[in-house]
Amino acid sequence: MSLRNKAVIVGVGESDIGKMPHMTGLGLNAQAAKRAIDDAGLKVSDIDGLLTAYSFTEPYFMLGTVMAEYLGLKPRFCASMIVGGASPAAMLHHAAMAVAQGQCNTVLVCAGENRATGMTRDEAVAALAAVGHPYFEAPYGASIPALYALIAQRYMHEFGLSREALASVAVMARRHAGLHPNAHMRKPITAADVLNAKPIAEPLTMLDCCLISDAGGAFIVTSPERARDLPCKPAYLLGIGECHTHEHLLCADSLTRFGAVESGRAAYAMAGLGPKDMDLAQLYDCFTIVPIIELEELGFCAQGEGGAFFAAGKTGIHGELPVNTHGGMLSHAHAGAVGGLMGIVEAVRQLRGGLGERQVPNAEVALVHNEGGILSSHCTAILGMQPR
Amino acid sequence: MTTIPKFAAGNADSKPYWEAAQQGRLVFKKCLACGQIQFPPRHLCPKCWSDRSEWVTSAGTGRVYSYSIVRRAPSPAHAGKVPYVLAVVDLDDAPRMVTNIVGEDALGVKIGDAVKVVFEACDGGAIPQFQRALK
Ligand SMILES: [Zn+2]
Numbered sequence: 001m002s003l004r005n006k007a008v009i010v011g012v013g014e015s016d017i018g019k020m021p022h023m024t025g026l027g028l029n030a031q032a033a034k035r036a037i038d039d040a041g042l043k044v045s046d047i048d049g050l051l052t053a054y055s056f057t058e059p060y061f062m063l064g065t066v067m068a069e070y071l072g073l074k075p076r077f078c079a080s081m082i083v084g085g086a087s088p089a090a091m092l093h094h095a096a097m098a099v100a101q102g103q104c105n106t107v108l109v110c111a112g113e114n115r116a117t118g119m120t121r122d123e124a125v126a127a128l129a130a131v132g133h134p135y136f137e138a139p140y141g142a143s144i145p146a147l148y149a150l151i152a153q154r155y156m157h158e159f160g161l162s163r164e165a166l167a168s169v170a171v172m173a174r175r176h177a178g179l180h181p182n183a184h185m186r187k188p189i190t191a192a193d194v195l196n197a198k199p200i201a202e203p204l205t206m207l208d209c210c211l212i213s214d215a216g217g218a219f220i221v222t223s224p225e226r227a228r229d230l231p232c233k234p235a236y237l238l239g240i241g242e243c244h245t246h247e248h249l250l251c252a253d254s255l256t257r258f259g260a261v262e263s264g265r266a267a268y269a270m271a272g273l274g275p276k277d278m279d280l281a282q283l284y285d286c287f288t289i290v291p292i293i294e295l296e297e298l299g300f301c302a303q304g305e306g307g308a309f310f311a312a313g314k315t316g317i318h319g320e321l322p323v324n325t326h327g328g329m330l331s332h333a334h335a336g337a338v339g340g341l342m343g344i345v346e347a348v349r350q351l352r353g354g355l356g357e358r359q360v361p362n363a364e365v366a367l368v369h370n371e372g373g374i375l376s377s378h379c380t381a382i383l384g385m386q387p388r
Numbered sequence: 389m390t391t392i393p394k395f396a397a398g399n400a401d402s403k404p405y406w407e408a409a410q411q412g413r414l415v416f417k418k419c420l421a422c423g424q425i426q427f428p429p430r431h432l433c434p435k436c437w438s439d440r441s442e443w444v445t446s447a448g449t450g451r452v453y454s455y456s457i458v459r460r461a462p463s464p465a466h467a468g469k470v471p472y473v474l475a476v477v478d479l480d481d482a483p484r485m486v487t488n489i490v491g492e493d494a495l496g497v498k499i500g501d502a503v504k505v506v507f508e509a510c511d512g513g514a515i516p517q518f519q520r521a522l523k
Contacts, residue, residue, distance in 0.1 A: 126463045135402055136428050137486045139515060143462035146474045150486075154454035154476075157499045199459040200476070250427070250486045255454060255476065 005387040007096035008227045008234035011040025012345040014076065015112065015216035017184050017333045024111035025058045025336075026070045027192050028216030032038060033071060033110050034064020036218040042106065045093035047220075049098055053087035053337030056127045057118030060217045067110065077104040084131070084372020085284055087111065087339070088217075089379035091180040093240045095221035106225055110340035112216030123291055124212055131373060132170040133248040145209055145287065147249045147374045149201035152289035154255045156203065158304070165202060165307035167194035169288040170207050170330050172315055177327025179317070179358035185331045186211045187347030194288075206351070207342035208288040210329035210339060217333075217341040219348065224387070235348045238273065238365070239382040249374040260297035260369060263378040268299075270381040273365065275299035280360045281321055281367040282343030294369050295323070298380065340370035344381070351385045401429045404443050407515045414446045414505050416482045427483040448505030449521070450479035455497050462467060473497050477518050491519040 013035030015028040023031070026388060031051065037044060052067045060066040064080035069243050077098045083090050093109035115124055125143065132142040155161055171191055177183035189207060197205035227234040243259035243266070243366055246252045275298060283291040283298075292306035300321055301309045309315065315323035326332045326346040329339035347366035365384040371377060408415040415428040421438030432439045455475040461467040473489040475497065489497045490508065502521040507514045 079397055122464075123458075128462070132484070133428065135399065139462075139474060139510075140486060140488045141461060141466035141469060142473055142474055142486055143458065143460070145456045146456050146462075147486075149455040149456035149458075150476050152472065153456055154499070157454070160485070201459065204456075222461060248428075249476070315483040 006100035007237045011036040011220040017081035017215045020214040021117040029110045032216040032218040046106050047108045050075045051091040052107045053111040054082045055083045055112045055113040083377040085221045086372035086377040086379045087337040087369040089370035105221040110218035111341050113336040114214040115335040118212045146201035148203045148287040161307040164191045165311040168193040168311040170194050173328045173330035177331035180326045183327045183332040208339045210286045210334040213333040215333035215335040217338045235383045238384045239267040239271030242379045244377045247376045258375040259378040263380040264298040267380040276368045279363045282347050284371045318329050343368045414448045418444045418448045446482040450477045452501045453478045455522045488519045
């Protein structure tokens with residue numbers, strides 16, 4: 001059974017973002033969930049499904065059930081899903097399946113944590129190092145930025161990507177964040193700022209790396225039938241696909257080709273659409289190299305041309321393909337699994353319209369791509385304002 | 389000092405790897421059914437699922453496929469080592485490894501450099517590392 005047109009997103013919400021020492025990670029999720037329910041025009045009693053991801057600052061066993069308990073929900077469909085940064089789009093996939101099969105009617109999907117103030121920067125970096133293989137990567141000091149740096153370095157070597165073009169991804173993200181009232185970092189930056197920022201793992205500097213924020217995000221999935229009498233404009237799930245190729249970098253078949261090709265192909269096939277039909281894209285941008293690779297794998301430009309695509313300004317609000325119109329994880333927010341979830345929130349908002357300066361003109365179809373691990377788990381979703 | 393996690397050295401899948409490293413040998417598990425050399429070592433071959441395998445010794449030579457000079461350490465254990473080189477090395481006779489490039493000229497590493505395995509004594513035994521081969 002194709003999921004096309006079988007599920008809609010009816011409410012989206014994001015918590016306060018930045019440094020929120022007065023809030024817990026669960027509290028940030030609750031704040032975002034409350035805003036999403038209000039946005040949808042739903043009652044709390046309408047929620048009968050709950051999906052969440054994981055938390056480093058509050059690493060509860062059974063986080064999904066803990067979240068339900070915290071929110072006072074007793075859902076009949078509930079889980080915590082862990083496919084790293086790909087979790088939000090994968091949760092959208094699972095929520096849509098549950099709704100389409102009648103397992104439940106209305107699923108709250110939420111994620112996020114207080115990663116900026118709930119743990120020290122050193123603790124956050126150390127916790128993330130656990131993503132590397134415990135025996136065959138971690139002993140070598142393979143931090144997550146360093147593992148992505150290996151991909152960036154090889155890409156630059158093979159395709160002649162300039163350091164400035166790589167930096168342009170961060171510059172564009174910051175420009176878009178400046179148009180978003182709730183973005184964590186809004187002060188404009190230049191390519192020179194990126195190049196001169198604190199070196200982390202060559203070629204990546206601090207400004208090539210995503211933020212560490214306190215942030216929560218939420219969206220609500222239900223059936224098109226249920227959405228009919230709600231006050232909000234529903235965004236239809238038109239296509240979705242996943243591909244999980246490896247977890248650890250040393251087991252990746254290639255350092256220049258990843259699973260976004262397959263997840264994208266599946267999503268396009270379900271939607272009956274192609275890259276040229278997309279009015280905007282919210283790509284996963286944990287590091288500047290990543291959206292460059294995703295642009296290429298998702299068919300928006302040829303391999304090796306993603307950097308030039310960014311550097312030429314084609315990803316701006318009025319460009320050929322606006323990308324990460326909220327500022328992405330590089331400038332809007334990143335905390336645990338919430339980074340990619342904010343891409344879904346922003347895609348829905350763009351499709352509804354009315355975002356002022358940040359609004360992409362005539363946005364009717366949006367692509368969202370989430371990836372987790374070291375370009376390991378991929379999920380691509382296509383959303384639209386009209387069923388197809 | 390580099391530390392091999394205690395659970396790694398005692399891990400049933402990889403124990404022979406660490407024991408060989410202590411004897412100065414780099415070993416990999418080779419599938420007796422399809423010939424695939426697997427890394428990390430597993431109970432069965434990830435290509436054909438045969439559970440018959442043998443350990444083979446690698447010449448330990450290869451080339452740098454990619455590298456990064458790490459300026460910010462992920463843990464206090466590595467803080468004293470910065471800047472250090474994290475690299476992906478393609479071995480001539482075995483799969484790809486993530487490793488450090490060590491030695492006095494390590495920071496001058498380039499993609500394509502020939503490298504050879506060396507064994508660094510560390511807390512918990514010895515760990516394979518790579519050095520740039522002399523020109
Ligand atoms: Zn085999």
